Amino acid sequence: MPRMFPWTIYMVMIFGSLSSAGFGFDQGWWGGIMSSKQFIHTFGSYRPDQQAWALSSKQQSVGTGVGYAGVILGVICGTPINERFGRKMTLLMQAVIVSVGVIIESTTRSSYAQFVVGKGIVYFGGGIATNAIPVYQGECAPPSVRGLMAGTYNAFLMIGGFAASLIVYLCRHVSSDWAWRVVIVAQIGIPILGWLGLPFLPESPHWLIRHGRPEQAAKSLRRLRGPSFPVEEEVVALQQLLADEQERQNATSWADCVSTRVNLRRTIIAVGVQAFQQGQGISFVANYQAVFLQQIGFKEVLLISMIVYIIGVVANILSMATSDRMGRRTVLLWSSMVLGACMLTIGGLTCRGTAHMTYPMQIAAVVMLMLWFLVFQLTWGPLAWVITSEVPPSQVREKMVTLSGFSAYGTGLIIVFVNPYTQGAIGGGVGFIYGALSLIALVFVFFFVPELRNRSLDQIDEMFEARLPTRDFASYVCGDIRDGQAEKRPEVEEEYVERVP
Structure with a gap:
């Protein structure tokens, strides 16, 4: 068991991950608000075929897809910002960007276009955080708690999502448009908390060494490891590592991520785990679970959304406590089988439509959805970010993390654009698609993902x-x-x- 670390480690763990809570917050309220009658009456239209007000499939796709496009752009832009200005300044800049997006979102009256633009800016800031957080925490973490620290990224996604779903649920009976506007305004509290925590965070020692500032790197290491840690030896080791990289002329371009067999292998692992994390259905569950529950005739969709996020928070806390003990590879293998079984069961229960579903079948589908979310947040949700923080080599770390984030949100972008039309056409049959992707993920982990625990x-x-x-x-x-x-x-x-x- 590792000893108690300096309080700075826990500050990095919490405030270094806080930016991801904003991304989770936005996902949390968006998934719930699409079933909110106040929101739908503001931006939707009356659907004679459904005899109800609703957002069109196009509005659902655009509202969700523009956000994911913003994330992808943020991931790409995050690399040069992260490399040039450092991890702390990058987190500060993304907090400012998120605040601007929240203001644009919350001040719209009836313009869906303005709402979507603000949402895209918020997600752009989330994409920058996706680049900065795994790099920052991977470089600051002692090896024995790297899984714990890297897992906080996904844990804060769930905490943000739960907070948002709770606000949506509590405001469900508000008759005015403040039923949905309150949750958007509340989101600005997350970047404010980030600003308050940044002065207490050290800069990454790796980044300081790479920019010729060994004295500051030593101070940062002392804060991260404690006064008894042999800081000078670690600085010398990092300087030697950097010298070796420069001698090999690495880190010269994006091509270095795939220029050697070793780097290509590491890129495949980092990119693959992120693609399969999204591909197994989390984009569907996070964004369209309320619409799905309505389709199968379930009534208390906002309550279920909140319960799902409670499950996610608990699962991530358990995962943070166990990931450095149980490892990565075996957990991902077994969980892929369980996730696939859950989605295939959901598909089988719901594919024939509401008319053929009994109440026990509805309950069974909801239980399978909750079990899926529990297993996902125990395993693939946090562990994909753990692997992203430890697989990339230091000479191309920012670039490989960017490729991983691009893979994750590129896959998510495809899903959120296509899912409304697919779900409208085959209903719960989409579970068969995500279940099949879980089985493919199992094969990928078996052949490519090694065990890197401790x-x-x-x-x-x-x-x-x-x-x-x-x-x-x-x-x-x-x-x-x-x-x-x-x-x-x-x-x-x-x-x-x-x-x-």
Whole structure:
């Protein structure tokens, strides 16, 4: 077990992840508000075929898809910002961007276009955070708690989503448009909290070293590891690592992410886990669960949405406590099977439409949806971000994280644009599609995703450079331990990482 770390580590863990809560908040209220009669009466239209007011499939696609397009643009722009200005300044800039988007969203009266533009700007800030947070936390985290720290990104997504769904639920009986406007205005509290926490966060030691500021890197490391940590030795090790990278002339372009077999393998892993995280159905569940529940005849859709996010928060907390004990690979393999079974069951229960569904079948479908969400948030939800924080090599870390984020939200963008039309055509049959993708994800993990639990970033580099088969990573003994150099390398000291047997 690792010792207690300085309070700065916990500040990085909490405030470093706070920006993701804004993204989760936006997803949380959007999924619920699409079933809010006040919102629909403001922006929707009367549908004679449904004998009710509703948003059109086009409005659903545009409202959700523009947000995801904003995320993708933010991920792309986040790389040069992150590389040039550092992790802290990047988080500050994205908080300002999110605030601007919230103001635009909340001040619209009846213009759906203005609403969508504001939403896209909020998601643009979320995309920048998607680039900055995994890089920042991966570089600041001691190896023995990297899973815990990286998992906070997804945990705060759920916390933000729960807060938003709770506000939507509590305001459901408000007769005016403040039923939906309140939750948008409340969202600005998240960047404000981020501004308050930033002065207490250290800059990434890796970024400081790469920009020729070793003295500041030493101060940052001392804050992150404590006064007894051999800071000078770690700074020398990081400087040597940087010198080796420059000697090999790495990190010169985006092509370096795929220019060697080793980097190509790491890119495939980082990009693949993010694509399959989205592809198994989280974009559908997060954005269209309320519409889905209405389609199968369920009434208390806002209550169910709130319960789903409570499940997500609890699951992420459990995952943060266990990810560094249980690892990554085995958990992802087993969870893919469970996720696939849940979605296939949902498809089987609902594919024939409301007319053929009994009340027990509705309950069974809701239970399967909740079980799916619980398992996803225990496993794929946080672990994809853990893997994204540890797989990329330092010389192309920002670029590879950007590619991973592009993969995640590019996949999500396709789903949120297509899903309303697909769901309108085949109803709950969309569960068959997501269930099949879970089975494909299982195959991907088996052949590509190694076990990296409790490894330092240098040890991960060594194992990839050794070109180990995927299944051999867990049992491999790194050179610094084999050669008896553990005392000379702070990353593998007993108090920071469990020794490899």
